[in-house]
Amino acid sequence: MSIRDLVAHELRPYKVQYIQNPTQGELRDLALKNIPTCVVSSYGNINRITLRKARMEKFTYIVAPRGKEGNYSSKIITPEDAEKYLQIQKEFIENRGTLIEIQGYYGVGKTAVPIHAFYTLDAANVAGMQQIMMFPRSEIEGPEWSSKEFKPLFKLVYTPGLVLDGLPGGMAIIVDLDHYVTYVINSDYFGETKKGILRMLNHYFYMKGGLVLHAGAKSVRVDNESYAVAILGLSGTGKTTTTFAKHGELSQPIQDDMITLWPDGTYSITENGCFAKTFGLTEKTEPIIYRGTLDPGTWVENVYMNPDGTYDFSKEGLTPEEVKRYREIFILTGNDPAHIDDYINGKVKFEDIVDEYGVPKDGWDFVVWTQNGRSIIPLSAIDNVADLYHLPPLKYIGILNRDEGRDAATPGIVMFSSPEQATAYFMLGETSKTSAAGKERGKTRSPFTQPFFPLNHRLQAHRFQELMEKNRGIITWMMNTGYVGGDQLDEKKGIALKVKISHSTAMLEALFRNEIKWTKDPDFGYLIVDINAPENSPLLEKVPPEILQPRILFEKQGRILEYEEWVTRMKREREDFIRKYDVGEEIVKALLNI
Numbered sequence: 001m002s003i004r005d006l007v008a009h010e011l012r013p014y015k016v017q018y019i020q021n022p023t024q025g026e027l028r029d030l031a032l033k034n035i036p037t038c039v040v041s042s043y044g045n046i047n048r049i050t051l052r053k054a055r056m057e058k059f060t061y062i063v064a065p066r067g068k069e070g071n072y073s074s075k076i077i078t079p080e081d082a083e084k085y086l087q088i089q090k091e092f093i094e095n096r097g098t099l100i101e102i103q104g105y106y107g108v109g110k111t112a113v114p115i116h117a118f119y120t121l122d123a124a125n126v127a128g129m130q131q132i133m134m135f136p137r138s139e140i141e142g143p144e145w146s147s148k149e150f151k152p153l154f155k156l157v158y159t160p161g162l163v164l165d166g167l168p169g170g171m172a173i174i175v176d177l178d179h180y181v182t183y184v185i186n187s188d189y190f191g192e193t194k195k196g197i198l199r200m201l202n203h204y205f206y207m208k209g210g211l212v213l214h215a216g217a218k219s220v221r222v223d224n225e226s227y228a229v230a231i232l233g234l235s236g237t238g239k240t241t242t243t244f245a246k247h248g249e250l251s252q253p254i255q256d257d258m259i260t261l262w263p264d265g266t267y268s269i270t271e272n273g274c275f276a277k278t279f280g281l282t283e284k285t286e287p288i289i290y291r292g293t294l295d296p297g298t299w300v301e302n303v304y305m306n307p308d309g310t311y312d313f314s315k316e317g318l319t320p321e322e323v324k325r326y327r328e329i330f331i332l333t334g335n336d337p338a339h340i341d342d343y344i345n346g347k348v349k350f351e352d353i354v355d356e357y358g359v360p361k362d363g364w365d366f367v368v369w370t371q372n373g374r375s376i377i378p379l380s381a382i383d384n385v386a387d388l389y390h391l392p393p394l395k396y397i398g399i400l401n402r403d404e405g406r407d408a409a410t411p412g413i414v415m416f417s418s419p420e421q422a423t424a425y426f427m428l429g430e431t432s433k434t435s436a437a438g439k440e441r442g443k444t445r446s447p448f449t450q451p452f453f454p455l456n457h458r459l460q461a462h463r464f465q466e467l468m469e470k471n472r473g474i475i476t477w478m479m480n481t482g483y484v485g486g487d488q489l490d491e492k493k494g495i496a497l498k499v500k501i502s503h504s505t506a507m508l509e510a511l512f513r514n515e516i517k518w519t520k521d522p523d524f525g526y527l528i529v530d531i532n533a534p535e536n537s538p539l540l541e542k543v544p545p546e547i548l549q550p551r552i553l554f555e556k557q558g559r560i561l562e563y564e565e566w567v568t569r570m571k572r573e574r575e576d577f578i579r580k581y582d583v584g585e586e587i588v589k590a591l592l593n594i
Contacts, residue, residue, distance in 0.1 A: 003086040004063070004079070007155060008179035014093050014118070018101045024297065027128035030100065034121040037329050042309030044296035048125045049326075051333045052189035053302060053370045055451065059187075060173040062454055073450065073457055074175070082174050085164055089185055092162045096120050100127040103150050104134025104272075106201060108388055111260065111268040112140050113204065115197055116152035122161045122188075129190045129299045129376040130197075132273040154200045155181040160188040175454060177203050190301055190376065194275060198258055198452045201270065206455065210262045211463045214449040215397070216243030217254040217267070219386040222512050224249075226392040228267065229512070230259055232448045233400035234431050235372075238481040240276045241501065242400065244288045244382075247508050252386035253288070258452075265471040267394050273378050278303050279371040281313040285501055288384075292377035303373040315369040316358055320344045323366060335366045343367060356489065396475050396512070399425055399448070402482035404432035406490065407566040409554065410480040412499055412547040413507040415518060415527040419468035420590035422476035427461050427578050427587070432482055445577050461583040477511060478526070479504060484550045485557070495557060497547055506542035515539070523567045525593030 007013045022030070028046055031038045037049045061077035069076050077085075093099060100119040105112040115134060119127040137145040162185050163170040171186030173196065180203075182196035202212045215230040216239045229247075233239030244253050256274035259267045276289045278300075283290040292298060293311070304315035307325065323330065324344045331337050342348045343364075353364040360368050379385050386392075403410040416422040429446040447457045468474065481504060486496025507529075510516045517533035520526075529536055529548040539548075546553035554563035571592055578591060 002083055003090055004083065004176055004179055004181065007086075007157065007181050008176075011116070011150065011152075012101070014090060014099060016094055016096070017098045019098065020101045021103055022100060022127075024128060024131065027100070027124055027131065030121060030124035031128060034124055037332050038125055039305065040309070041300065041305060041311060043294045043311075045294075045298045045300055046125060046128075047300040047303055047305060047311075048188075049302055049329050049333055050188045052187045052192075053372050054189065055191045055195055056169065056171065056173065056187060056189075057451065059167070059169050059171045060175065062175045062177060071456055072454055074454060077172075077174060082176070085167070085172060085174065085185070086183060088164065089157065089159055089162060089183060092159055093118075093120065093157075096161075100124060102127055102131050102134065103137055103152070104131065105137070105140045106134065106197060106270045107260075107268055108135055108140065109268070111205075113154060113201060114140075114150065114152045115154045115156070116150065117156040117158065117193065117197075119158045120161060123158050125299060125301075126158060126160075126188070126190050126193055129273075129301075130193050132297075132299065132376055132378050133194060133271045133275070135272045153180060153204070154197060155179075156184065156193060156196045157181070158184045158193055158196075160184075160186060162186055175199060177454060180204065190275075190299075190374065195452060198270065199454050201258075201260075202449065202453045203455065205260050206453075206459065206463065210260045210268075211460065211467060212258055212260045212270070212449060212452065213397075214257065214452060215259055216240060216256050217259045217269070218243050218247075219250075219252040219254055219392050220248040220512055221250040222248040226250075227395035228254060228392050229396040229398065230261075230267070230394060231398050231400065232426070233402075233481075234429060234444075234446060234448075236277065237400040237402040237431050238504070239400055240274070240289060241286055242398075242479075242481070242504065242508070244286060245501065245505055245508075247505065248512055252384050253382060254386045254388065254391060261394070261467055263467060263470055265394060265474065267391075269388055269391075273376055274382060276375050276377060278311075278313050278373040278375050288382060289375070289377070291383065292381045293375040295377065295381040297378055297381055299376040301374045301376070302370050303375070304369045313373070316371075317350055317354065318367050318369060320346060326366075330366045336363055339363055340366060394474060396477065397422075398476070399478040400431070400481050401478055402431045403480045403484070404482045404487045405443070406486050407562060407569075408432075408480075408483045408485060408487070408496070409550040409563055409566050410478075410482075410484075411521070411528045411550060412484075412503060412543060413477060413479045413511065413516075413529065414521070415511075415516075416476040416478070417520075417525065417527055418590055419465055419472070419476075420587045421526060422468055423461055423465040423583070424574075424578060424587045424591035425478055426464050427457070427581060427583055428574055428591075430574075445574075447581065456581075458581045458583065461578075461581055461587065465584070465587065479507060480547075484547050485553045485559075497544060497553065499547055503543045503547060506539060510536075510539045523593065525590070
């Protein structure tokens with residue numbers, strides 16, 4: 001029997017001792033005992049500093065025969081090669097002798113999917129995090145769950161300590177869609193276990209006629225009517241912030257990251273926890289996530305801790321003294337000890353190795369704290385979560401675009417005028433690269449749900465368009481959560497505007513209350529706020545007109561040629577991008593406003 005068949009068909013496929021469904025307290029003890037880079041904060045929760053600071057798409061492989069590359073969004077690995085590396089993993093696991101076993105579900109009700117996940121002891125914190133994200137068997141199966149045979153649909157095997165010689169980076173995420181098993185090898189970043197499950201869920205629900213959206217969801221009540229809002233956004237665009245912000249008379253979070261949209265316009269949920277980005281987190285701007293992150297039951301990843309054990313969510317550059325305090329952890333997470341000591345001893349200065357945007361040179365990453373800190377918060381620790389078994393109907397689907405740079409000219413908020421136009425921007429997934437993208441800067445385009453959708457992305461386009469055609473009552477919109485006319489340095493110079501959280505809140509409040517008078521954008525054809533309409537005066541008191549119609553800022557600054565060049569270039573680049581996915585001519589025309 002092949003290893004793929006063995007893991008798929010045997011409930012416990014490895015010859016090891018299994019720690020079955022440990023409690024959160026037991027997982028905390030295992031993490032502190034087995035992982036030297038796990039530390040306890042002053043709030044009582046555990047913070048792990050990891051080697052990997054983000055998901056590694058370039059090391060992700062889907063098991064498929066040669067010649068089938070065009071069917072998938074990731075690279076492929078042949079069944080024969082996969083078997084070779086999975087044999088190495090099996091030997092590694094059995095030599096270690098122990099696996100943590102987590103059983104649970106993603107989703108509730110008729111869409112609940114049973115999942116079985118296995119972790120070596122050096123991933124005890126990841127097992128704890130993943131257990132939080134799952135709904136427990138007792139909730140889905142009832143009080144007699146422990147006497148029932150568990151029949152998982154998905155499996156995940158996670159071994160962060162195994163280095164694979166012969167593969168780039170020494171790591172691999174091997175995705176077996178034939179059996180719905182994902183193997184994570186040589187990554188200690190929690191996002192790979194979360195993504196491993198959600199990737200399989202994307203495939204499974206797509207085959208059943210739905211589409212999993214990389215979207216937060218919230219319940220909003222306006223004029224005593226409650227409805228759901230889905231908010232799509234790539235990492236760093238403000239999806240979690242927007243999901244947990246208050247709008248209307250009452251806002252209740254439903255999901256942080258993923259929902260599934262079905263042909264009849266209904267939607268289903270996925271996770272029992274929240275995976276929140278923590279950089280810049282404050283109690284004033286994001287009180288729900290802030291309080292949840294400090295909850296003792298929360299797990300934390302890559303957040304800077306002060307000497308007294310409190311968190312500093314805005315830490316960027318580190319002093320030599322601060323690096324000295326973290327020296328052993330930095331060495332354990334792969335940094336060069338010689339570089340560390342040269343910085344501590346003053347042989348190398350901060351300004352010599354970090355550019356104006358705070359990006360360090362290769363080999364010196366430790367002098368700038370990663371902005372991709374995360375907290376994994378149980379929904380039970382989140383204030384005022386909606387009743388997940390009685391959800392309001394879906395009325396809005398929004399897209400977040402964090403625009404940045406001298407040509408940043410996306411309006412603060414737009415409304416799409418057709419399913420084709422909404423599909424075009426869904427496929428663009430346009431935003432600016434953030435800390436989750438590493439050191440790169442500039443615009444990035446990536447079809448929404450791209451990090452999780454394993455099949456060819458043209459299927460996403462056709463399914464999203466089909467769902468929007470069938471459900472024309474759903475209102476689709478886009479919001480810029482970044483800048484207009486520049487970046488953070490330009491804002492300091494007074495030539496760019498930041499779209500603040502207060503601006504986003506005001507724009508969405510007006511949208512949800514149906515208080516915006518729209519006008520057609522002459523260049524792109526979507527609807528923008530009519531700044532001359534008296535009905536929009538209350539909104540203009542809270543949001544500058546230059547954010548609502550960026551052309552105004554460029555005209556005021558004598559940069560109108562920049563704006564017109566941006567329009568021409570955006571149309572060309574966007575058309576080139578979405579044509580790669582064979583989206584259909586009607587979607588291209590909607591994008592180009594022709």
